[in-house]
Amino acid sequence: MGDDSEWMKLPVDQKCEHKLWKARLSGYEEALKIFQKIKDEKSPEWSKFLGLIKKFVTDSNAVVQLKGLEAALVYVENAHVAGKTTGEVVSGVVSKVFNQPKAKAKELGIEICLMYIEIEKGEAVQEELLKGLDNKNPKIVVACIETLRKALSEFGSKIILLKPIIKVLPKLFESREKAVRDEAKLIAVEIYRWIRDALRPPLQNINSVQLKELEEEWVKLPTGAPKPSRFLRSQQELEAKLEQQQSAGGDAEGGGDDGDEVPQIDAYELLEAVEILSKLPKDFYDKIEAKKWQERKEALEAVEVLVKNPKLEAGDYADLVKALKKVVGKDTNVMLVALAAKCLTGLAVGLRKKFGQYAGHVVPTILEKFKEKKPQVVQALQEAIDAIFLTTTLQNISEDVLAVMDNKNPTIKQQTSLFIARSFRHCTASTLPKSLLKPFCAALLKHINDSAPEVRDAAFEALGTALKVVGEKAVNPFLADVDKLKLDKIKECSEKVELVHGKKAGLAADKKEFKPAPGRTAASGAAGDKDTKDISAPKPGPSKKAPATKAGGPPKKGKPAASGGAGGTGTKNKKGLETKEIVEPELSIEVCEEKASAVLPATCIQLLDSSNWKERLACMEEFQKAVELMDRTEMPCQALVRMLAKKPGWKETNFQVMQMKLHIVALIAQKGNFSKTSAQIVLDGLVDKIGDVKCGNNAKEAMTAIAEACMLPWTAEQVMSMAFSQKNPKNQSETLNWLSNAIKEFGFSGLNVKAFISNVKTALAATNPAVRTSAITLLGVMYLYVGPSLRMFFEDEKPALLSQIDAEFEKMQGQSPPAPTRGISKHSISGTDEGEDGDEPDEGGNDVVDLLPRTEISDKITSELVSKIGDKNWKIRKEGLDEVAGIINEAKFIQPNIGELPTALKGRLNDSNKILVQQTLNILQQLAVAMGPNIKQHVKNLGIPIITVLGDSKNNVRAAALATVNAWAEQTGMKEWLEGEDLSEELKKENPFLRQELLGWLAEKLPSLRSTPTDLILCVPHLYSCLEDRNGDVRKKAQDALPFFMMHLGYEKMAKATGKLKPTSKDQVLAMLEKAKANMPAKPAASAKAASKPMGGSAPAKFQPASAPVEDSVSSTVEPKPDPKKAKALGVSSKAKSAQGKKVPSKTSLKEDEDKSGPIFIVVPNGKEQRMKDEKGLKVLKWNFTTPRDEYIEQLKTQMSSCVAKWLQDEMFHSDFQHHNKALAVMVDHLESEKEGVIGCLDLILKWLTLRFFDTNTSVLMKALEYLKLLFTLLSEEEYHLTENEASSFIPYLILKVGEPKDVIRKDVRAILNRMCLVYPASKMFPFIMEGTKSKNSKQRAECLEELGCLVESYGMNVCQPTPGKALKEIAIHIGDRDNAVRNAALNTIVTVYNVHGDQVFKLIGTLSEKDMSMLEERIKRSAKRPSAAPIKQVEERPQRTQSINSNANMLRKGPAEDMSSKLKIMYRTYRIQARSMSGHPEAAQMVRREFQLDLDEIENDNGTVRCEMPELVQHKLDDIFEPVLIPEPKIRAVSPHFDDMHSNTASTINFIISQVASGDINTSIQALTQIDEVLRQEDKAEAMSGHIDQFLIATFMQLRLIYNTHMADEKLEKDEIIKLYSCIIGNMISLFQIESLAREASTGVLKDLMHGLITLMLDSRIEDLEEGQQVIRSVNLLVVKVLEKSDQTNILSALLVLLQDSLLATASSPKFSELVMKCLWRMVRLLPDTINSINLDRILLDIHIFMKVFPKEKLKQCKSEFPIRTLKTLLHTLCKLKGPKILDHLTMIDNKNESELEAHLCRMMKHSMDQTGSKSDKETEKGASRIDEKSSKAKVNDFLAEIFKKIGSKENTKEGLAELYEYKKKYSDADIEPFLKNSSQFFQSYVERGLRVIEMEREGKGRIPSSTGISPQTEVTCMSAPTSTVSSIGNTNGEEVGPSVYLERLKILRQRCGLDNTKQDDRPPLTSLLSKPAVPTVASSTDMLHSKLSQLRESREQHQHLDLDSHQTHSSGTTTTSSSSTANIDDLKKRLERIKSSRK
DSSP, X not given: OHHHHHHHTSOHHHHHTOSSHHHHHHHHHHHHHHHHHOOOTTOHHHHHTTTTHHHHHTOSSHHHHHHHHHHHHHHHHHOTTGGGGHHHHHHHIIIIITTOSOHHHHHHHHHHHHHHIIIIIHHHHHHHHHHHTTOSOHHHHHHHHHHHHHHHHHHOTTTSOHHHHHHHHHHHHTOSOHHHHHHHHHHHHHHHHHHGGGGTGGGTTSOHHHHHHHHHHHHHSOSSOOOOSSOOGGGHHHHHHHHHHHHHTOOHHHHHHHHTTGGGOOHHHHSOOBOOGGGSOTTHHHHTTOSSHHHHHHHHHHHHHHHTSSSBOOOOOHHHHHHHHHHHHHOSOHHHHHHHHHHHHHHHHHHGGGGHHHHHHHHHHHHHHTTOOOHHHHHHHHHHHHHHHTTSOHHHHHHHHHHHHTOSOHHHHHHHHHHHHHHHHTOOTTTSOHHHHHHHHHHHHHHTTOSSHHHHHHHHHHHHHHHHHHOHHHHGGGGTTOOHHHHHHHHXXXXXXXXXXXXXXXXXXXXXXXXXXXXXXXXXXXXXXXXXXXXSSXXXXXXXXXXXHSOSOOGGGGSHHHHOOOSSSHHHHHHHHHHHOOOOOOOOHXXXXXXXXXXXXXXXXXXXXXXXXXXXXXXHHHHHHHHHHOOTTTOXXXXXXXXXXXXXXXXXXXXXHHHHHHHHXXXXXXXXXXXXXXXXXXXXXXXXXXXXXXXXXXXXXXXXHHHHHHOHHHHHHHHHHHHHTSOOHHHHHHHHHHHHHHHHHHXXXXXXXXXXXXXXXXXXXXXXXXXXXXXXXXXXXXXXHHOGGGGGGGTTSOHHHHHHHHHHHHXXXXXXXXXXXXXXXXXXHTTSOHHHHHHHHHHHHHTGGGGSOOBOOGGGSOHHHHHHHTOSSHHHHHHHHHHHHHHHHHHSSBOSOOTTHHHHHHHHHTOSXXXXXXXXXXXXXXXXXXXXXXGGGGIIIIIHHHHHHTTOSOHHHHHHHHHHHHHHHXXXXXXHXXXXXXXXXXXXXXXXXXXXXXXXXXXXXXXXXXXXXGGGGGGHHHHHHHHTOSSHHHHHHHHHHHHHHHHHHOHHHHHHHGGGSOHHHHHHXXXXXXXXXXXOOOOOOOOGGGGTXXXXXXXXXXXXXXXXXXXXXXXXXXXXXXXXXXXXXTOOOHHIIIIIGGGGGGOSTTHHHHOOSSOSBOOOTTHHHHHHHHHHTTSSOOSOOSSOOHHHHHHHHHHHHTTBOHHHHHHHTOSSHHHHHHHHHHHHHHHTTTHHHHHHTHHHHHHHHHHHHTOOOHHHHHHHHHHHHHHHHHHHHTTOOOOHHHHHTTHHHHHHHTTOSSHHHHHHXXXXXXXXXXXXXXXXXXXXXXXXXXXXXXXXXXXXXXXXXXXXXXXXXXXXXSOHHHHHHHHHHGXXXXXXXXXXXXXXXXXXXXXXXXXXXXXXXXXOOHHHHHHHHHHHHHHOOOOOSSOOOHHHHHHHHHHHHHHHHTOOOSOHHHHHHHHHHHHHHHHHHHHHHHTSOTTHHHHOSSTTSOOHHHHHHHHHHHHHHGGGTTOTTSHHHHTTTOOOHHHHHHHOTTSSSTTTTHHHHHHHHHHHHTOSSHHHHHHHHHHHHHHHHSHHHHGGGTTOHHHHHHHHHHHHHHHHHTGGGOSSSOHHHHHHHHHHHHHHHHHHHHSHHHHTTOOHHHHHHHHHHHHHHHTOHHHHTSTTHHHHHHHHHHHHHHHHHHSOHHHHHHHHHHHHHHHHHOSSXXXXXXXXXXXXXXXXXXXXXXXXXXXXXXXHHHHHHHHHHHSOHHHHHHSSOSHHHHHHHHHHHHHHHHHGGGGGGGOTTOSOGGGOHHHHHHHHHHHHHHHOSSSOOTHHHHHHHTTGGGGSOHHHHHHHHHHHHHHHHSTTTHHHHHXXXXXXXXXXXXOOOHHHHHTSOHHHHHHHHHHHHHHHIIIIITTOOHHHHSOOHXXXXXXXXGGGGGTSSTTOOOTTSSOTHHHHHHHHHHHHHTTOOTTOOOOOOOOOOOSSSOSOOSOTTOHHHHHHHHHHHHHHHHHHHHTTOOGXXXXXXXXXXXXXXXXXXXXXXXXHHHHHHHHHO
16 A cells, blocks of 8 residues: 555656556546546646646547546536647547547547537547548547547537548448448438438449448438537527427527538539549540431530539540530530430539530520420430530620510520529529610510410410519519509419429529629630620629630730720821721712613612512522622622612512611611612611511621621711611610610721710600610710719719619629720721731720810809908808809819819818818819819829818818828829929928828838839938837828839838937847838839830720729729730820829729739849748748638648739739639740849749649649749859748649659659759658659559669769668558559669669668568569769769750750750660660670670670660660650550550551651651550550561661661751660560560561661671660670570571671672671570570571581682681581481472582581590580680680689588699699699698699599580680680780689589589599699500590591691690600690780781
């Protein structure tokens, strides 16, 4: 118990942490009691336990844990700080409580979770629980689901977010654990209770059985809306209320509350969007156009399947929609129409609002297709149009729908009406305004009188629905003329209608439904919807987009000015037009008849006034045809229109004839030179018909044509006066409607506003409502161009009318006028040239307000009036002011001359009566609006006094003064105010009110100015005194204004100005300046063009009185133009530049919007440093997140605001990705020109780009990566180094993208990473990339590992951070990855390190599992590259790496030559590494002295390795090698459509590609080779090449020949292109000859040509001179060996023999060529023992026979070289040896054997071999053999001996070593082995002697003479390679090159062949000193032995004679011809040897 007493004394919190469980139990119990006692939730006691609560729940002892959980629950419930522990406690509960067996523990765990939710921590709890669902322990998963279910059940779907739960549900249903599946089912039922059917789509793919079970459960659920049973703390009063109501039985509140909870979840929101565009069949667009309907059907079915996905990812569906629309509209097969309609339905449903932009295109087509009768087609079309309607607004499609309403086809009319009815159901009173209702009602009213009953019924239904939606009051005015019967029918229909959102919910739902309209309308504008119809209702904000997205017009479109055009689109334009105007005298009717009869058919003129309408109609048709065919110059317009006006003329009664007539007028106006004279003849008639129901449209069309011919201003004036001079209200209203439309189409230029205004006023006073409505619509359109000033003319209308006008203006607010679409071409024809034309509309825009007539009022400002204003009596003063106000009001717009008024008003500004001061201010405000920009001349005498009023003590007076100053500044711009000393004088006054108001005003205006007058500096001293003003408000305002002053004046000037301050003040002010400097905002722009640029954007503002609202819309029109250059190009007339140039900076808040010409990044001194300090000091969030939260985006936005142009920032943070694209485009354009700005804001730019990485839109991502490539290129050129902050907030996010599924993105990211190494140390990049290898995305892991490999390869091991060991261990982990690509990448990376670092790698990577280690060793063996001395130098490497990428991106700014060379280096880097590993050793390059030599020994030594390594020779997949060459994917695919699926007509594809291999175009060839290589490398596909091998090889050697003869000689061709092609060819062939089955298909002839090509290539000296040439030659060497080994042995042998024969015959052939062919033959000879059985000997012998016939022995002897004859004999000898006498049976193919030299030769050989006692001696080959080693240098010998002694010294190989030494001494009797023994111990020396003797005894004692036992080791070697002595590894002088291991291997083989056992040493002979002498037998007395030796000598001599050998060549047998042990003999031998040596030299 002693121990117990110890802990009992501890305080509670310490007990809770004690290691004894009892102590903890006691601690928890006490804590529980304490918690229950604390009444105050904010008590400090709670905080003591804050850190312990997690331990409470995660206690390791189950009993104690239970108590802990109880305590924790009470804590969470009562402590106000408990929320802080949510994350850790809930995760503890999930991991340590939910897996407990005790149910109680689990219950408490769940309770704790629910309690956290109650204290408002639901999100954190839910997050932890969702994490728990990934746990491997099913118990935990079950508990987490249960907790979520309970939480949902109790708290409801408002608190518990359903989307993340629903997302994981399908996975839970797939679980193996039944418990998890059951729990998932329960939660699915619970979720269904809350959101009903919205749950179905996300679960549609689960197991059908489970779904069925769920359905059964769902059916059982009560139908009532569920209610939460538990509430958050903040809602608990509600709970109490609810209980009261329930007890009282009333449920209203609750019901109401839940009513809106149920529809809260939309199934659509819960779904994952699916990307379908990429999944469309590749040939979709071809198939959909196919002639066979089946193919079209297939294409549509493919789409139908894809669009079944309930939610589709946004993208560019324009082409798809277009294709479907075409099928719907044009396809003759109705089945396909229905199918296409279904596809459109699917698209609309899946895209929802995103489909809106396409709606306008499709709606008219669908409506017109309703002419189809088939029910299934009609149904499909109905579904489609209904689905499409939901994606857009009625407003947007109204025009299309109304257009179809006039269709003659009754079914179309019926279905359109029904569609309108259905659409109305979705509307509400606010979305169905009168303006929209009216045209629909008008159209529907026509339908209720239709002859077809179904059309009538549909119209009734539609009207009934409208009635139900908006109520009778709204609809009745339109139904005034409907008779009672029909009205009742409409009402009856209205009662039956059920609206989509019941009447009450209408408004709310409607808001939801149509909220996005404004944004979307803009988009549909892009899609080419009709002009501005789609922008009618949106708020000013979003509609900014509209003009930007307008499809494709000229750049001026977006400008408001374009719309406008004014009092004379510049006089220039007018004159131009007038000079060209067609003036025509009025002709008499006779002349007209004459002219007309010349061009019209005679019958036509006769029938013009026929009484039969059919004849008149026929006549019109002929008339029309004639007009259509006439030439412009020949058309007598006036004569023709007079003919049309001839009786009955415009009084024609038949509407068909009339329609044709009007149509002909339009044609004439369009096609002829139509004059005003002709126009006057017809206009009256047109106006008369414009109101006609049937002919109205034709009349409008004709009027539009005339307006185009005679200019709109003139036409409009005529039409208006005609319309208003007659009584017909229909005509008046339609004329106004036509004019509204015409203004939109033609623009506003040149229109006489005054004349219109009087007509409009007449119309507004009309009794007919239609006329009034049309007039108001026209005013709305005019408002677009004229602006708010228009309202002034109508201020005296009745309030009701005025409110209608205001509503119309409100609708137009924020819209920009559409660009004129008509009347432009004519203008440019007429006079002005195109260029100017571009400017004109703009110029017009500047003067829009000048259209408004200005009145001269100076005569009204009489002296009496002035004296009145100055009267002593305030009442009289007031009267005077009232009079002035009246004059200005009446005049509306006035001229700048206002006489004495300014002085009079100035006096009133300091009137003692404040009411008069305010009145004066109002008058001045009015004056500014009335006078417009001209007010600026009064700034000094009237404006500055207004500023003085800002110092007034009364608040309302100051406010009025400020409003007035703003009204003035809006008209004048700021320059006038800031010039001179006036403003600084005002600031000097020590009036606190004046100072704070004035500084506030300046702070508002200065930021938006581009430049300010220098006089601004005069304000600075006063600003400084304000900074120290005693009034706090003044100080604050001064501080706020400080950065803006600095922005214009610069820090230096401001700092200098502090010089005059007192020292104390100076310090304070300087400190403030420093602070301001950090916050200094962007200067909008200071470019020279600044002044002219925004003309188009802000012009109207300058002249518009009170134009603030339109101003906004105007500026916005410019906003989205991303390219400042384009904006500048919009052309500003010279007049504008000179006159208005200065006024530009007039407006404040919009300046930044409008001005895009200035810099986009503002250099803020020390801005970046300050931001970094803030981040370090944790003043701002550190840029570190898994997905960017809103606060990060907001923070970035704030940081950017001071250094990024505002308009650009708006684009950058726009919700629509297209704006991001624009922003990126602008950033790319400004990259070069604003280097400093870019670097200054680099941290922010990179952060913004990281946000783009989280976007789903690929186009933005691609654009961002493109920008990054350019950016890093720029940074490296500027030698900029990334800061840590920039790197850490960017690189991790970039690395995320390296795992993108799209190849092209991964490639770009890798390119950027490479480029980054130039601006950020590779060693620091390393850890970031290493971090990337931990990703869950396997592609990312693989790419990161590859990148690590590249880094190590380029920069050496130093990049590995923190240490190479740690780094490599991390990399090695991935060798065991489950993904193949990752494993490969990890292996390759380690192999790369191995190549740099050698065997040390194994130490660094530590222990690996056996499997991983074997994979690694295998891979290293395959790479077979010895470690190179050191990593390539960084200096060289860095530029290379980048350039490889640059070359890809075409971004290098350096000269092409430099570019190419570096590109080449890179391309070849990987290739070189591999090729090096092929040819064995890095030193191979030095070894091959004469590069053409085929280094057979060398290769033989390595062929084992080589064989495995092969496939990696030219690995096209390696990024660097062929990157620049690879043609983009699609093209390749076009070439080989079916390479992947071998079954589909592969042969023709392969033939096609092979044909391309021989192409004269290098790129085509490389492309083809690349594809073939792809196939050859994949085992499963390689067999596709079978049958094409010869063809491929022919193409290849043709290409080789082409390169040799053509390309190499072509100076223009870059040699690296050729090298590239060579490497492709060689790589391909190596791949091919890897595959034995394919290699054997090559036929003799082809092989012969191939070998010819390859050997020629090896001898091409031009290649050697190229940088990579050696490499190519080495690779060819390797390839030749492959060809020899792998081809069909008969074919290749035969080919070589024929080739040798040809080369010897050809005089031009170089001896080297033949020599190489022979070397190949020797190689073949060496292979014979293994291949003899597979060779067709008969064929080979036939070839040899032919060869010997062509080259008889005598002729061969005449050859300069003895090699040919020796080669032949060697071959035959080997064949004889291998086949024995049987060889003579193989001469079957030789016709006349007896004559054959071959047979005789073979017989001779056989005879010899028979004579031998043992097996056939290889003397044949000894002839040349012994030559070889004499030249081997001392160094070689020493090395050789050293190796032998090493072996003797080692335990395992001692016997082998002795045997070797014995052989060696026999061979080199004069070799000196003394030095090797001298340094060794006595014991070792005697051991060696003893050993040698034993061997000698063994061999000699048994009487076995070496020459007869077989072949001496050396001869065996040399028989194959004697001729290579000059280059073979043995003959090489470079001592280190070839280790003795080569010989060792050969020795072993030879000894075995000769029957010598390497290990046998039985008989030990007595020891004698053998070392000093050559190997002489000790048993010299043995006569037998002597005899045998002599006979042997004799035989050998005979043999040599047989073989015609010179005596000196026989020396090799000399070594074996020893006599007795006399030294004389030895000396004699030595001399002979010397002699032979010298003769050889």
